[in-house]
Amino acid sequence: MKPVELQIADYIPQLRRYARVLMRGDVVQADDLVQDCVERGLQRVSLWQRGTNLRAWLFTIMHNLYVNQVKRNMNGPDFVVLEDAQKDRHERADSDVAVNDIQQALNNLPSDQREIVLFVSIEGMKYQEVAKILDIPEGTVMSRLARARKQLRTSLVVEKRQTLRRVK
Template sequence: MSRYFEQVTSYIPQLRCYARALMGNDVLAADDLVQDCLERALSRIHLWRRGSDLRAWLFTIMHNLYANHIRKISNAPKFVELEPDKNMVADKAKAEQDLEIRDIQQAINMLPPEQREVLMLVTLEGLQYREVATILGVPEGTVMSKLSRARNKLRTIMQIEKPKSLRRVK
């Protein structure tokens, strides 16, 4: 039992990091998410199969909590899906004037939640695509397509920040 606690504890910094990325850098909301995740993990210890990947299990719990959270706030139209068509052009034009978009966090905030999750699990946590698919409960192909969309969106958003002499995106 105490070994389990120790192992869970060792993943807290990673969970915090991930939660911060998901919650748009809102430190309090992110830590609340981590706390909910830990409480659930500790109270459902009997559901964890001994010997299976504890880290993946913790991220699965966090994904479920985050998905619930998103569902709850989805009535308030906070997230705008940026499609790389005419919306994107409009948003890009707007973004170009918007000097606020300076760092990667703000760019990530513009991604829809599912794409944010995939990108962060792969990039930040360094998980295999197969593991990400298990955690999110989607096929590996879906992970790949969301990852690709997330990166291409970020690329478009962040291109604005580069000096024009370097390169223009087509």
């Protein structure tokens, strides 16, 4: 069997995708998060139980890192202000670039809905597994998923249809 470090390496593309969804498409911020996640994973690799789902374990680490990061940012700026200011400017410059509709619609969802959409629609996970990663009841996973899909459908299908009708 592959050493666990190399098994973790196999999941890096999926971690990058998850991070990209969390960071609303910002590649630099997303890869920073992946780096933190992989480092944390490698440090704690002894805590992972062989035979259990490594993907879920890594996703849990990333979810927790993200949640902590958001909490930290809500506590007001610390003294990395300079870096953040640069990043903000960078982001604003990026947002001038046309983002396609689906990315925009996804970005408009709250992060807890974005990640559920990713887990279920893209990663094809069972609701139960998602509930475990996010540490919420399965019913909450389902109601958030329903809300997210409704919102995405509204922005991508319903509103477009209405625009088309108006044009006609």
